[in-house]
Amino acid sequence: MSEKVILVVGYDGAELLDIACVTSSLDIANRIGANPPYRTVLATPGGHSITCDSGLRLHAQAALERFNAPLDTLLVSGGLGHAEAASGQLLVAHVRRLSTLARRVASVCTGATVLAEAGLLENRRATTHWMYAEQLARSYPAVRVDPDPIYIRDGDLATSGGVTSALDLTLSFIEEDHGMALARGVALGTVAYLQRPGAQAQLSMFLTRCSSDDLVVRRTSNHIVSHLGDDLSTATLARIAGVSERHLSRLFLTYVHETPAQYVRRARTEAAAYLLTSTALPVAAVARRSGFGTTESLRQAFLAHYSVPPSRYRLEHQPSDTR
Structure with a gap:
């Protein structure tokens, strides 16, 4: 193929960021030398414009049911409209058809629901x-749903x-397509962290704040993640x-x-995991920070939480070009 065609499946209620994160990154890759280049195509049912979650409208470039061109990657976007999209028999049927023409198949966010409805995730690990x-696992028991990773690659199938x-x-x-150097260039262009390990938890306490409805719990958890080096005994908290x-x-x-003590231990462990994969600090310094x-x-915390010691965790999750 003289170019890598990436077919992005959109529908009413798709999340604009799910689409733009993919298309903008591939456009930057082209601008800095991807060879062969990528050609992204937004395909929708009937080729109609779609209204995204945000209310913005996107014009489609192809009708999903009429697309038959050579295809490298089929990617289904997510969004609040994912359940309705998965209930559309024609959309699902054409996603299933196009999956047989693609080198790899992927979904972003709740786009996994469409892949599951198409039978493409059966007996596969997905996120x-x-x-x-929980809803995906309940609706499709044959799918091995793991809610934690940022993304999962299972052979020629990927979910995020x-x-x-x-x-x-x-x-x-x-x-995978062009090497670490080009991927690093794209990350710099998007001011992104290269690269968060796919196995890193989506819901890390080190990167987020507790969303509990209880004000005391929310304030205490926010204090914990902001003062990891302080005395965080239950009495002090x-x-x-x-x-x-x-x-x-x-x-x-x-x-x-x-318990508060368990929460503190997990917060410190996740913070240490982040430092191990994003810095070159010695393990002793990571422990202190x-x-x-x-x-x-x-x-001991890493063995309990990740089943591997810190040094092994760093080795397994560092960028591939430094191994």
Whole structure:
């Protein structure tokens, strides 16, 4: 093929970022030397314009049912309209048809629902936006749903988590197609982190804040992730929150399903995992920055949380060009 055709499947209620993260990254790849270049095509039912979640309208470049050109990658976008899209028999049938013409098949976010409805995820490991993972697993029991990773590559099939994980997945495609140097150039062009490991959790406490409905839990969890090196004993946290230790523990178990101590340990472990994969700091320095008193404490936490020691975790998750 003189070019790599990437067919992006859109529909009413698709998430604009799910589409743009892919198309913009591939456009940057072309501008800095992708050879063969990418040609992205937005295909929709009937070739009609679609209204995205945000209310913006996108003009299609092809009708899904009439597309028969040579195809490198079939990618289904996600969005709030994913369930309705998956209920459309013609859309699903043509996704299934086009999957047989593509070298690889992928979905972004809740686009996994369409792939599952088309039978393309049966007995395959897949992910989706963490908020919809339980629903996907319940609706399609033959799919091995893992809600944690940013993206999962299972042979010629790839699925990604929520929204901007589309960028991470696309960078992995660019690296596969053209090498790490070009992927790094695209990451620089998008001011993106190259590269978050696909196995990194979508819902990391180090990168997000607790969204609990309980104000005490939310404030305490935000204090924890912002002060990992401080004294975070339950007694200290209870004093900061202005409640008893017993009441704080009861609130955390109710809203987070962990004790305060367990939450602190997990937050520190995820922070250490981020530092191990994004910096060259020695393990001892990582332990100090993430709030562990000793490297042995860090090691025990990693064995419990990731089943590997910190040094092994770093080796397995560092960018491929540095291995």
